[in-house]
Amino acid sequence: MDLLARLAAIVGKENLLARPDSSDALMQEPRGDFSGCALAAVFPKTVFEVAKILALCNEHGVGVVPQGGNTGLVGGQTPDASGEQLLLSLKKLDRIREIDPDSDAMTLEAGVTLARAQEAALSADRYFPLSLASEGSCTIGGNLATNAGGVHVLSFGSTRDLTLGVEAVLADGRVLSTLSTLRKNNTGYDLTRLMIGSEGTLGVITAATLKLFPLRRARVATFVALAEPQAALRLLALCKSRLGAALEAFEILPRIGVDFVLKHAKPARDPFSRAYPWYALVEFATQEDEEALKGKIIDLLEEATNLGLALDASIADSLAQRAEFWRLREAMSEVQQREGGSIKHDVSLPLKAVPAFIEEAARRVEALVPGARPVPFGHLGDGNIHYNISQPVEMEKRAFLARRPEVNAAVHGLVVSLKGSISAEHGIGQAKRALLRETKDPTALAAMRAIKAALDPKGVLNPGKLL
Amino acid sequence: MDLLARLAAIVGKENLLARPDSSDALMQEPRGDFSGCALAAVFPKTVFEVAKILALCNEHGVGVVPQGGNTGLVGGQTPDASGEQLLLSLKKLDRIREIDPDSDAMTLEAGVTLARAQEAALSADRYFPLSLASEGSCTIGGNLATNAGGVHVLSFGSTRDLTLGVEAVLADGRVLSTLSTLRKNNTGYDLTRLMIGSEGTLGVITAATLKLFPLRRARVATFVALAEPQAALRLLALCKSRLGAALEAFEILPRIGVDFVLKHAKPARDPFSRAYPWYALVEFATQEDEEALKGKIIDLLEEATNLGLALDASIADSLAQRAEFWRLREAMSEVQQREGGSIKHDVSLPLKAVPAFIEEAARRVEALVPGARPVPFGHLGDGNIHYNISQPVEMEKRAFLARRPEVNAAVHGLVVSLKGSISAEHGIGQAKRALLRETKDPTALAAMRAIKAALDPKGVLNPGKLL
Numbered sequence: 001m002d003l004l005a006r007l008a009a010i011v012g013k014e015n016l017l018a019r020p021d022s023s024d025a026l027m028q029e030p031r032g033d034f035s036g037c038a039l040a041a042v043f044p045k046t047v048f049e050v051a052k053i054l055a056l057c058n059e060h061g062v063g064v065v066p067q068g069g070n071t072g073l074v075g076g077q078t079p080d081a082s083g084e085q086l087l088l089s090l091k092k093l094d095r096i097r098e099i100d101p102d103s104d105a106m107t108l109e110a111g112v113t114l115a116r117a118q119e120a121a122l123s124a125d126r127y128f129p130l131s132l133a134s135e136g137s138c139t140i141g142g143n144l145a146t147n148a149g150g151v152h153v154l155s156f157g158s159t160r161d162l163t164l165g166v167e168a169v170l171a172d173g174r175v176l177s178t179l180s181t182l183r184k185n186n187t188g189y190d191l192t193r194l195m196i197g198s199e200g201t202l203g204v205i206t207a208a209t210l211k212l213f214p215l216r217r218a219r220v221a222t223f224v225a226l227a228e229p230q231a232a233l234r235l236l237a238l239c240k241s242r243l244g245a246a247l248e249a250f251e252i253l254p255r256i257g258v259d260f261v262l263k264h265a266k267p268a269r270d271p272f273s274r275a276y277p278w279y280a281l282v283e284f285a286t287q288e289d290e291e292a293l294k295g296k297i298i299d300l301l302e303e304a305t306n307l308g309l310a311l312d313a314s315i316a317d318s319l320a321q322r323a324e325f326w327r328l329r330e331a332m333s334e335v336q337q338r339e340g341g342s343i344k345h346d347v348s349l350p351l352k353a354v355p356a357f358i359e360e361a362a363r364r365v366e367a368l369v370p371g372a373r374p375v376p377f378g379h380l381g382d383g384n385i386h387y388n389i390s391q392p393v394e395m396e397k398r399a400f401l402a403r404r405p406e407v408n409a410a411v412h413g414l415v416v417s418l419k420g421s422i423s424a425e426h427g428i429g430q431a432k433r434a435l436l437r438e439t440k441d442p443t444a445l446a447a448m449r450a451i452k453a454a455l456d457p458k459g460v461l462n463p464g465k466l467l
Numbered sequence: 468m469d470l471l472a473r474l475a476a477i478v479g480k481e482n483l484l485a486r487p488d489s490s491d492a493l494m495q496e497p498r499g500d501f502s503g504c505a506l507a508a509v510f511p512k513t514v515f516e517v518a519k520i521l522a523l524c525n526e527h528g529v530g531v532v533p534q535g536g537n538t539g540l541v542g543g544q545t546p547d548a549s550g551e552q553l554l555l556s557l558k559k560l561d562r563i564r565e566i567d568p569d570s571d572a573m574t575l576e577a578g579v580t581l582a583r584a585q586e587a588a589l590s591a592d593r594y595f596p597l598s599l600a601s602e603g604s605c606t607i608g609g610n611l612a613t614n615a616g617g618v619h620v621l622s623f624g625s626t627r628d629l630t631l632g633v634e635a636v637l638a639d640g641r642v643l644s645t646l647s648t649l650r651k652n653n654t655g656y657d658l659t660r661l662m663i664g665s666e667g668t669l670g671v672i673t674a675a676t677l678k679l680f681p682l683r684r685a686r687v688a689t690f691v692a693l694a695e696p697q698a699a700l701r702l703l704a705l706c707k708s709r710l711g712a713a714l715e716a717f718e719i720l721p722r723i724g725v726d727f728v729l730k731h732a733k734p735a736r737d738p739f740s741r742a743y744p745w746y747a748l749v750e751f752a753t754q755e756d757e758e759a760l761k762g763k764i765i766d767l768l769e770e771a772t773n774l775g776l777a778l779d780a781s782i783a784d785s786l787a788q789r790a791e792f793w794r795l796r797e798a799m800s801e802v803q804q805r806e807g808g809s810i811k812h813d814v815s816l817p818l819k820a821v822p823a824f825i826e827e828a829a830r831r832v833e834a835l836v837p838g839a840r841p842v843p844f845g846h847l848g849d850g851n852i853h854y855n856i857s858q859p860v861e862m863e864k865r866a867f868l869a870r871r872p873e874v875n876a877a878v879h880g881l882v883v884s885l886k887g888s889i890s891a892e893h894g895i896g897q898a899k900r901a902l903l904r905e906t907k908d909p910t911a912l913a914a915m916r917a918i919k920a921a922l923d924p925k926g927v928l929n930p931g932k933l934l
Contacts, residue, residue, distance in 0.1 A: 102704070102819040103850075149651050158651060160660075161628060176910045183849040184616050184625060184815045185888040186664060187895060187903055188933065189915045193627075193660040197653060214711035237569070244681035244754055245712045287711055348651045352569040382650040383570075421652040428654060436654055443643045447922060448656045454921035455914060466655065 003060060007042055007086070010052045015043040015092065019083065026070065026087055027079065034075030034430055038065070041087040047167060047175060047206040050093070054204065054460075055173025057086055063463040064088050066200040068110060068142025071134040073346075074429030076146065076199045076465050085463070090141045093206055099124045103181035104212040105164055110141025110205055117210070126212035129156040129248070133330050144205045147197030149425030151249045151283075154381030158425070160196045162211050168195045168203035171456035179209050194451070199427055200462035202455050216285035218293040219248075221322040222301065225276035225312040226252075229355040232280050232380055235309045236351075239282060242300050246293065249283040250381035257332045257375045260390075264338040265331040269324055271314040280380070281329050332377050336390050339373070341397040343407050345387040347415045348424035354383060357418055364410040365389055369403050384424040387411055412439070428466045436466070470527060474509055474553070477519045482510040482559065486550065493537065493554055494546065501542030501897055505532070508554040514634060514642060514673040517560070521671065521927075522640025524553055530930040531555050533667040535609030536580060538601040540813070541896030543613065543666045543932050552930070557608045560673060566591045570648035571679040572631055577608025577672055584677070593679035596623040596715070600797050611672045614664030616892030618716045618750075621848030625892070627663045629678050635662045635670035638923035646676050661918070666894055667929035669922050683752035685760045686715075688789040689768065692743035692779040693719075696822040699747050699847055702776045703818075706749060709767050713760065716750040717848030724799045724842045727857075731805040732798040736791055738781040747847070748796050799844050803857050806840070808864040810874050812854040814882045815891035821850060824885055831877040832856055836870055851891040854878055879906070895933045903933070 008016045020027055022035040029035065039062065044050045057064050063085040067077040079085040094111035101124040108117055114135040121128035132138060132150040142148070144166065148159045156162060165178035178192045195203050226232050232252050239247050255277050261268045286293050297315060304310035316322035336342040349357050358376050365372050371392030378386040389407065391400035412422045416439050428436050437445065445467075452459075452467055475483045487494055489502040496502065506529065511517045524531050530552040534544040546552040561578035568591040575584055581602040588595035599605060599617040609615070611633065615626045623629060632645040645659045662670050693699050699719050706714050722744050728735045753760050764782060771777035783789035803809040816824050825843050832839050838859030845853040856874065858867035879889045883906050895903050904912065912934075919926075919934055 100817070100819075102700070103817050104707070147653050147657075149653070153651060157628075158653075160657065161624075170910065170914070174910045174913075176914060177908060178911065180886065180888075181817045182815050182886075182888050182891075184620060184846070184851045184891040186614050186616075186625075186890045186892055187888055187899075187907060188911065189665055189669070189918060190614075190627060190657070190660040190663065191911055191914055193657040194918075196657065198656055202656070214707050233569070240571070240681050242754065287709065348649050350567070350570050350648045352567075379651070384651045419647065419649075421647075421649050421654055423653045424649075424651040425653055432654075440654060441644060443637065443641045444645065444655065444658055446641075447637070447643060447658055450921040451656060451661075451918055454917040 003062065004040055006056055007040060007053065010049050011042050011044050015045070017041040020087070026067065026089065029075045029078045030071060031073060034078040036079035036081050037083045038079045038085050038087040039083060041089055043089045043092045045092045047093070047169065050169045050204055050206055051173045051175050053088060054169050054171060058172045058458055058460050061458055061460060062086055063460055065462055066090060066145065066204045068139035068145070069113060069134065069137040071138040072142060072146060072429060073426045074431035076427055076429030076462070077142070078430070080464055088204065090139065090206065096120050097207065100181055101126055101212065105181040105209050106212060107179055107207060107209045108140050109207045110139060112140045114138050114140065114143060121212050124212070125215055127215050128210060128212055130159060130162055140208060141205050144196050144208055145198065145200050146427045149379070149382070149384065151251065151379060153379060154250055155248045160193050163192060163196055164209040164211060166192050166195050166205050167207040168205045170203050171458065171461050176203060179207060181209060199429065199466045201452060201466050202461065214287050217287055218290035219283065219285040220290065220293055220297055221281065221283045221316040221325045222297060223271045223314045223325045224280045224282060224301070224304070224310045225272055226278040226280060226309065227311060228278060229358050231309045232278060233351060233354065235280055235304055236381060238304055238309065239300065243284055243296055246284040246286045248285045249281065251281040251329050251378060252380040253279040253281065253329060253332065253377050254375060256373060257377050258328055260335045260339055260375065261328050261331045264335040265327065268327050268331065271325065272312050276311055281325050332375065333386065333388065336375065336388055340391040341400045342391065343389045343401070343404050345408070345411050346424050346426040347387055347420055347422060348382065348384045349415065349418055349420035351383045353418040353420065354380065354385065357385070357414060357420070361387060361411055361414055364414060365407060368406055368410060369400065371395065430465060433466065470529065471507055473523055474507060474520065477516050478509050478511050482512065484508040493534065493556065496542045496545045497538060498540060501545040503546035503548050504550045505546045505552050505554040506550060508556055510556045510559045512559045514560070514636065517636045517671055517673055518640045518642050520555060521636050521638060525639045525925055525927050528925055528927060529553055530927055532929055533557060533612065533671045535577060535606035535612070536601065536604040538605040539609060539613060539896060540893045541898035543894055543896030543929070545897070547931055555671065557606065557673070563587050564674065567648055568593055568679065572648040572676050573679060574646055574674060574676045575607050576674045577606060579607045581605050581607065581610060588679050591679070592682055594682050595677060595679055597626060597629055607675055608672050611663050611675055612665070612667050613894045616846070616849070616851065618718065618846060620846060621717055622715045627660050630659060630663055631676040631678055633659050633662050633672050634674040635672045637670050638925065638928050643670060646674060648676060666896065666933045668919060668933050669928065681754050684754055685757035686750065686752040687757065687760055687764055688748065688750045688783040688792045689764060690738045690781045690792045691747045691749060691768070691771070691777045692739055693745040693747060693776065694778060695745060696825050698776045699745060700818060700821065702747055702771055703848060705771055705776065706767065710751055710763055713751040713753045715752045716748065718748040718796050718845060719847040720746045720748065720796060720799065720844050721842060723840060724844050725795055727802045727806055727842065728795050728798045731802040732794065735794050735798065738792065739779050743778055748792050799842065800853065800855065803842065803855055807858040808867040809858065810856045810868070810871050812875070812878050813891050813893040814854055814887055814889060815849065815851045816882065816885055816887035818850045820885040820887065821847065821852065824852065824881060824887070828854060828878055828881055831881060832874060835873055835877060836867065838862065897932060900933065
């Protein structure tokens with residue numbers, strides 16, 4: 001029996017798609033930067049099926065590419081062009097196994113979407129804080145495999161910090177389980193966190209136990225006008241000092257990005273009657289009542305105004321207004337398409353280095369491509385800037401994109417010199433593999449390679465990704 | 468030149484103690500359960516010296532036992548009896564390298580005591596929440612190597628959750644550094660967390676970057692009388708639901724333990740005029756003013772009383788009274804010595820299983836050793852119970868301690884059947900090595916062994932510990 005027939009025998013014929021080509025949506029990364037084809041795509045429904053698939057592929061030396069919601073931005077979920085790899089979709093492994101409000105924990109399978117996970121928590125009167133622009137389609141398995149970040153890292157950490165245990169199938173088909181609601185368990189190495197963020201190269205995550213938090217009864221968003229990034233940093237420090245425990249998100253937006261959204265993502269609305277150079281979208285949430293929280297926020301914004309940090313400020317007084325604030329932020333990446341070509345970077349920096357980074361990166365980009373329009377925005381609270389550059393207005397798109405290698409080198413070189421990270425939350429995948437080799441501490445790289453060889457000696461798990 | 472001379476050449480003669488025997492304090496675990504001797508004890512002052520020592524020992528196949536404050540309770544820091552291992556004390560590697568309040572982070576060397584780390588944070592108007600009974604003498608290196616827990620895990624997590632990066636010397640002397648103030652960095656496997664809690668078997672941690680938090684301006688401790696553990700669980704749920712973000716510690720104490728402290732740790736004082744079966748010591752802290760916090764706590768305790776959960780309650784109205792509450796909790800382990808022999812367990816359980824565990828464990832212990840006096844206390848907020856058993860009043864100490872294997876088997880067997888952990892926060896060391904082999908998922912054990920072999924092929928790092 002050939003391999004395809006054996007795979008079909010494991011998952012059932014209806015859960016196997018033979019030889020999908022590069023036009024299939026499963027074979028393409030969403031921005032279109034990476035595509036491939038595969039021996040087959042399989043859709044197992046149980047961890048046992050995943051285990052059998054991996055044992056079989058390991059035996060035959062067939063590379064396995066795990067995929068969740070296919071929303072990753074670095075090509076980690078996309079097979080290569082050989083047509084010899086297997087696409088392992090976890091989308092049908094999507095049961096909610098247990099919600100345990102007493103232990104503030106829930107155990108979900110990999111294919112559950114993030115939005116469904118958030119709803120599951122809510123149904124138990126609990127809060128699961130992971131939140132990303134793609135939450136409607138990204139899956140928990142993908143979130144764990146890439147250690148997803150998002151807008152609440154400032155307060156709750158990344159996916160690694162939100163996870164109590166995982167179930168993962170190792171390269172040879174053995175099932176490793178650290179699933180547990182325990183908060184303290186000092187019985188050996190942290191295999192849970194090792195699997196999280198390993199981008200499918202050490203194991204295929206099939207389920208996870210996630211932390212739940214008390215429901216936030218009040219949630220208040222504010223939009224603050226600022227003169228410059230340094231003022232944003234000072235405002236952030238003030239928010240931490242006054243209301244740190246309630247501070248859930250701190251995003252910055254440059255005027256040019258707000259202009260793009262106002263122009264292309266109608267009916268977006270400017271919260272202020274005049275333009276300001278920079279903005280912060282700051283959100284607070286507590287278990288207490290909304291009026292008490294609003295009172296404290298008003299005091300805080302008054303202090304920020306008196307200190308000269310806030311040039312103007314607006315507090316959302318309805319869910320609709322809150323959604324308007326977030327629309328300005330969430331649409332910022334997608335509207336760049338409407339301004340021609342863009343070259344994007346997902347970087348993080350030590351907080352105090354962010355203003356210098358934004359200034360110097362703009363200088364370097366201007367020197368390389370005069371008229372290029374940087375749109376630096378994102379999670380300032382975590383030092384995570386999406387340094388996206390739109391092409392000069394008059395330039396040809398292809399000509400601009402052809403400069404990508406130089407622009408990337410300039411931006412990433414600056415990040416490294418400022419002790420930042422060349423991938424804050426999107427991961428390495430295929431996109432930053434060469435860059436990782438150039439920038440990562442060689443001892444850390446060697447340790448990673450040793451661990452990979454120890455756990456996947458035949459190299460069948462997501463070959464060509466990360467390492 | 469022989470090995471001792473080469474070691475002396477690295478650290479200087481004054482930082483080498485040749486052939487310490489088992490009477491030396493460095494060679495004994497604090498409870499006296501483990502002791503050993505060594506080829507030498509060395510006290511390097513820089514990471515470069517540590518690197519040279521490890522390279523030399525790896526070359527010669529000499530086992531290296533790292534040690535911090537020597538407060539560990541499972542023998543992880545104690546050499547074996549062969550006299551062939553090297554004791555590597557990190558106590559002189561004790562610089563505070565950097566405090567960066569802008570990034571809410573500080574970088575410390577391994578030998579800094581936890582108390583000094585807390586003070587360093589405070590000096591920068593920040594809060595470092597790790598807190599243990601031994602904080603005056605335990606060191607950051609030891610805290611990381613054992614993933615120390617303590618009384619604030621409920622709110623802040625264990626040491627692993629408090630650490631942004633580490634510097635560690637690998638078995639062959641290479642220095643791995645993930646030191647960084649970055650909050651988001653998705654560039655490969657989580658080597659930081661892999662090192663933390665590996666008990667010196669994967670690398671010798673020489674420094675760490677730790678997270679800092681906004682200073683808590685108000686801190687209020689309450690002492691609540693309860694009928695039974697189930698009431699404590701319900702009170703915990705109520706505290707989370709009403710004031711979760713301010714809840715920093717939730718400890719339970721049985722009456723017998725309070726009696727022991729009142730009897731042996733004078734001038735301890737009972738907060739109430741009559742005895743109750745159980746107590747919870749619950750502490751809240753916020754950035755806001757104390758009066759506002761106290762008002763909310765009074766409302767909470769009133770609700771708990773109306774629900775029949777709290778039989779009586781006291782709010783500390785001075786630092787002295789707060790210290791009195793904590794004295795009842797912190798002295799509970801040490802005073803057991805005064806009641807004869809004790810058999811101790813550091814276990815964790817899914818929260819809802821804690822009452823059943825306490826009841827059934829008492830039944831099993833009574834069946835084995837009639838009259839034995841269980842004193843289950845500790846971090847209920849994390850499901851972490853220190854299940855310590857004092858000997859029957861009339862029994863001979865040695866006769867009681869001789870029953871330890873059976874008692875341990877009964878308690879740990881129950882823990883495993885309830886999906887708990889046989890080591891919540893103390894780790895494995897020598898004490899629980901056999902138990903780990905019996906109780907850990909075999910696939911997880913195999914993965915741990917593969918990682919150990921990959922990073923320390925000659926097995927020179929803390930041989931005979933953990934795995």
